[in-house]
Amino acid sequence: MLRFAINHMTVPRARFDGLLDMAADLDCIGVEFRNDLPGALFDGADPAEVGQAAADRGLRILALAEVKSFNIWSDDKAREAEALMQIATSCGAEAIALIPRNDGGGRGNGERQANLRVALRELGPMLAQYDLMGLVEPLGFEISSLRLKSEAVDAITALGHADRFRLVHDTFHHHLAGETEVFPEMTGIVHISGVKDPTLSVGEMTDAHRIHVDARDRLGNIEQISTLIRGGYEGPISVEAFAPAVHESADPAGELAGSFEFIRDQIAAEVA
Numbered sequence: 001m002l003r004f005a006i007n008h009m010t011v012p013r014a015r016f017d018g019l020l021d022m023a024a025d026l027d028c029i030g031v032e033f034r035n036d037l038p039g040a041l042f043d044g045a046d047p048a049e050v051g052q053a054a055a056d057r058g059l060r061i062l063a064l065a066e067v068k069s070f071n072i073w074s075d076d077k078a079r080e081a082e083a084l085m086q087i088a089t090s091c092g093a094e095a096i097a098l099i100p101r102n103d104g105g106g107r108g109n110g111e112r113q114a115n116l117r118v119a120l121r122e123l124g125p126m127l128a129q130y131d132l133m134g135l136v137e138p139l140g141f142e143i144s145s146l147r148l149k150s151e152a153v154d155a156i157t158a159l160g161h162a163d164r165f166r167l168v169h170d171t172f173h174h175h176l177a178g179e180t181e182v183f184p185e186m187t188g189i190v191h192i193s194g195v196k197d198p199t200l201s202v203g204e205m206t207d208a209h210r211i212h213v214d215a216r217d218r219l220g221n222i223e224q225i226s227t228l229i230r231g232g233y234e235g236p237i238s239v240e241a242f243a244p245a246v247h248e249s250a251d252p253a254g255e256l257a258g259s260f261e262f263i264r265d266q267i268a269a270e271v272a
Helices: 016-025 047-056 075-091 111-130 149-159 171-177 221-230 252-271
Strands: 003-007 030-034 060-068 095-099 133-136 165-170 187-192 236-239
Touching (some): 003 016, 016 252, 030 047, 047 060, 060 075, 075 095, 111 133, 111 149, 111 165, 133 187, 149 165, 165 171, 171 221, 236 252
Parallel strands (some): 003 030, 030 060, 060 095, 095 133, 133 165
């Protein structure tokens, strides 16, 4: 059975309780909240109230996003990360999302690996203190300072922090990075979205092209999910669609339901 979830980016106009209602109505296992949407996090509600609202609906708060440029470590970054961990603990979130620098800097071979290890070394004890997981999300964009999941796995393993870090396998970024290997045993959550425009090259694909997964998908979502499942992955599959057309939908729940049904049917055929 696929365990679907909804990232707040998919329905950014929904209030926190609206997102929770939608997830419950669609039989999702949980949601991901974000601190980079317009307006205050949780619409200004107390984090404990949000956590209780999720629990009342039988939902998990899978992650709270995000610490941006986490791999450029500093005292300010440490304070930013700890502040997010405190909120995550207050609302009962299971993890925080860690997003690498994505402005073209810090990409040099040797430099990027060293920066990553410094950040993970510092974050590990902090996550342990708050009993949280850190979800490391490689970004496939050419300007990203962490494109490959393999580099994240190498750093996590070398530091002995496999108990505090997991990967985000994002199907969009996996495709952009051209990475073929997947790491089901190290994956904490899967982010899914599709790209349908047949005229785009891989290098032209951006967040604005990310829609719901359907039969027009060019990213190989079904193959990626099937490979992860065959490797033993049983965790959440969370929809993270950035396209304005998705955000402006008059029937976001209906479109999500249709995508979920398509994915279930396709995966059932693939892994039967």
